[in-house]
Amino acid sequence: MNILLEIGTEEIPARFLPNTMESMRELAEKLLDQNAVDFEKIYTLATPQRLVIIIYGVAEHQKPRTITHFGPPKNAAYDKEGSPTKAAVSFANSKNIKINEIVVLKKEKSPGQFGEYIAAVINEKGLPTKEIISDIFNKLITSLQFPKTMRWNNYDVKFARPVRWILALCGSVPFNVEFGAVISNNFTFGHRFLSNQKIQINSPDDYISALRNAFVIVDPDERKQIIQEQISEIERELNALVVNDEGLLTTVSYILEYPTAVIAEFSVDFLRLPKELLISVMRDHQKYFALRNQNGTLINKCIVISNTLKENAKNVAKGAEKVLGARFDDARFYFEQDTNTPLLEKFDSLKSITFQEGLGSIYDKVQRLQEICRFLSISLFNEEISLLNRAVNLSKADLSTGVVKEFPELQGIMGSHYAQLDGESDEIVQAILEQYLPKPGEDILPKTKIGIILSLADKIDNIASSFGLGLIPTGSKDPFALRRQAIGIISIIRQRDFIINFTILFGTPLKLLKEKLPQCNISDVYEKIEFFLRQRLEAIFSSEGFSHDQIEAAMDNFMNLPISFIYHRLNAYRELREDSGYNEFLLAVKRVSNIIPKGFGGDFDCDKLVEMDEKNLYVMVKETEPRFLKLVESGNFKGAIDCLKELILYINKFFDSVLVMDKNMEVRDNRLGLLKYIHEVVKLAGNISSLIEK
Structure with missing residues (x-):
């Protein structure tokens, strides 16, 4: 049989719906499994006015199952004579x-500690599904969670929006679900306007x-x-193309129930405004699709997705054109006001815009960026870039403009337009545009030297500042998009293969943070940033197909390792795993690392080596070490591991013929010192001993 549940509501925000559909599916699957009810497949559907779940092939009865109920401890259930x-x-x-x-069974009473308890082992035949389905779906509704909820009519329930009806069918038979004052029935409602x-559902x-049909x-x-x-049809009709935006297409599909695409038109005079400003008004504020010609130039038409019939298209277009014209008029007013003064003259007005409470204004942030950018210029490009200082001063000036205050998503974009109108150099114009790259959901990275420096400086300052103030991302909450900025830093450095590590990268921002917040524990902030960056890197490398043990090995001492070198380590481990001698190599490395006592700090004296095989091992390590170090320093970890392979024979001979834990403590400690020395050399290629054998 099939089961249907529809929750009719007032309009739920579009951004809630995709995750809610997934949550409904997971909850239904979990609850049916807990109740031993088999099913074939689950579909979840949604519109702004309804959340729907349809379950196909639901079993008529629960599966027979054995349930064990534990009671009190055995010593409390029976006296000394064994009587209950x-x-x-x-x-x-x-x-x-x-x-x-009653039976007596063992059960864990605390981690690692087991005790004997009495228990009842009950074999249940299973109830008809129709007898338990109400309980399952009542639990499902009350278990749903949303980013924000509301109460209504003093009912002791919360939901994304007020619930107005519930449709619940098990086969052709309605079943009871209650939420607030709403009791389920076998009817739904059609489109609220059309x-x-x-509508009775049988x-x-x-x-x-x-x-x-409704x-x-x-x-x-x-x-x-x-x-x-419908968009494709309009594109053919107008010989034009929609400005691609998969995100807008998804959003629009969740804000209506019966989509109809309509062409709206606006005055060609508005096309004199920057195209990004026009697109932002249409896309972000009106949810309209901008149109361009085959050459990429915007045209004075757009596509409106309405929640009505084609017969109403003229009225929809007329209303949309009126609203859009008013929005464009506002945008033009702000743009003209902004261009009355050069961008550089807006720099001082940044003093009145707070960056973060406790860290001053945007003006103060720009002063920090000046120092960070000078450092990055030398560290990344080994030169002082002449236009860098001016670019930094101009980089945030558009935050004080009317357009960016009204359309925050255009920061950087409008700054580059204003800089171009002011006659600034192409390098500065492009750098202002690139400073916020990569954008969410995009992989376009800054290309110019100044753009790269500005982008990195802004992101590392944001992360250091936020962590210094304790504003650390938790769970799904990341209000300052620090995770995305960290990924941006990693992407830029990996693409350009810069030889710089995180400790050096965050050195200047943390120094400046200490000057601004003397009470801040910089060591603690550094450790939290380290943990945060580790999580980002692990997620990136895992998504690229590297195994957990490979990632753990490559991330050893990662804060002090050039970021691109971590990737080179991973590739070397992946190639090593395909080697027929992989397990033998790992065994040799682990024999060295595993025998060294934790915290051992003994020294090593080569003149005190006694056995031939320990002398041979030492000589081979000394011969190999210079080549190995040179390869490590250049990031050639495949070559470095090939060097280490040359030691396998000598390591194995050493362990086969030499007693490390000699009774003579001086001999013992010297041999452990030799192994510690070898271990520290090997560790320069990563924590190889954490790799798992095939």
């Missing part, structure tokens, strides 16, 4: 079993088609496909 106590009798009665049906009437199989496309993927097809 009141506790045992009460437990048996509560589980509806006879006293002689068919706002009750079976889950009828649901989707019944709503389609102008509701309940499947968001189908709505998205319809929108895409």
Whole structure:
């Protein structure tokens, strides 16, 4: 049989819906599994006014199962003579079993500690699914979570938006679900403007088609496909192309129930404004699709996705054009006001814009950026870039402009336009544009030297400042997008293969942070940044297919290792794993590391070596070490590991013929010192001993 649940609501924000659909599916799967109810597949659907789950092939009965209920400890259930106590009798009665049906089983009472407890082992045949389905779906509704919730009419329930009806069917039979004052039934409602009437649903199989007849496309993927097809039709009609935006397409598919694409037009005079400003008004503020010609130039038309029929297209277009014209007028006013004064003259106004409470203004941040950028210029490019100082001063000036205050997503973009209008050099114009790259969901990185320096400086200052103030990302909360900025830093450095490590990279920002916040524990901040960056790198490398043990080995001492070298280590480990001698190599390395006592700090004297095989091992290490170090310093970890392979034979001979733990403590410590020396050499290629054998 099939089961249907629809929760009818007031309009839920589009951004809530994708995650809510996934949560519904996971909750349904979990609850059915907990209740031993088999099913074939689960579909979740959503519109702004309804959340839907349809479960196909649901079993008529629960599966038979054995459930073990634990009672009190054995010593509390039986007296010294072995007779059951009141506790045992009460437990048996509560589980509806006879006293002689009680069993004694072991159970963990605390981590690693087990004790004996009485238990009732009950074989359940399984109830009809129809008898338990109400309980399952009542739990599902109350378990749903949203970024924000609300209460209504003094009911003791919370939801994304007020719940107005619930449709619940098990096969053709309604089942009871209650939420607040709403009790489930077997009806739903059509489109609130085009068919706002009750629709009786006789079976889950009828649901989707019944709503389609009432102008509701309940499947968001189908709505998205319809929108895409209608956009393509308009593109052909106008010989134009939509300014691609997959995110907008997804958003629009979740803000309506019956999509119809309409062409709206605006005055060609507005095309004199920067195209990014026009696109932002259309996309971010109105959810309209901008259009361009085949050469990439914007045209004075856009596509509006309406929640109505084609017959109403003229009225929709007229309303959209009126709203869009007003928004463009506002944008033009701000733009003209901004261009009345040069960008550089806006620099002092940054003093009135707070960066972070406790770290001063944006003006103060720019002063920090000056020092960080000078450092990066020398560290990354080994030169002082002549235009860098001016570029830094101009980089944040657009934050005080009217356009950016109204359209924050255009920071940097508008600054580059204003700089170009002021006659600034192409290098500065491009650098101002590149400072916020990469953008969310994009992989375009800064290309110019000044753009790279500005982008890195801004991001490392943001991370250091936020961590210094204790504003550290937790769970799903990252209000300052620090995770994305960390990934941006890593991406830029990896692409350009800069030889710089995180300790050096964050050195200047942390020094400046200490000057601004003397009470700040910089060592603690450094450790938290280290943990934060480790998480980002591990996630990146894991997504690229590297195994957990390879990542752990490569990340050894990663803060002091050029970032690109970590990647070179990983590639070397991946290639090493394909080597037929992989396990033998790991065994030799682990024999060295595992025998050294924790905290051993003994010295080593080569003149005190006694056995031939320990002398030979030492000589081979000394011969190999210079080549090995040179390869490590250049980031050639494949070559470095090939050097280490030359030691395997000598390491194995050493362990086969030499007693490390000699009774003579001086001999013992000297041999351990030799192994410690070898271990420290090997560690320069990463924590290889943490790699797992094939």
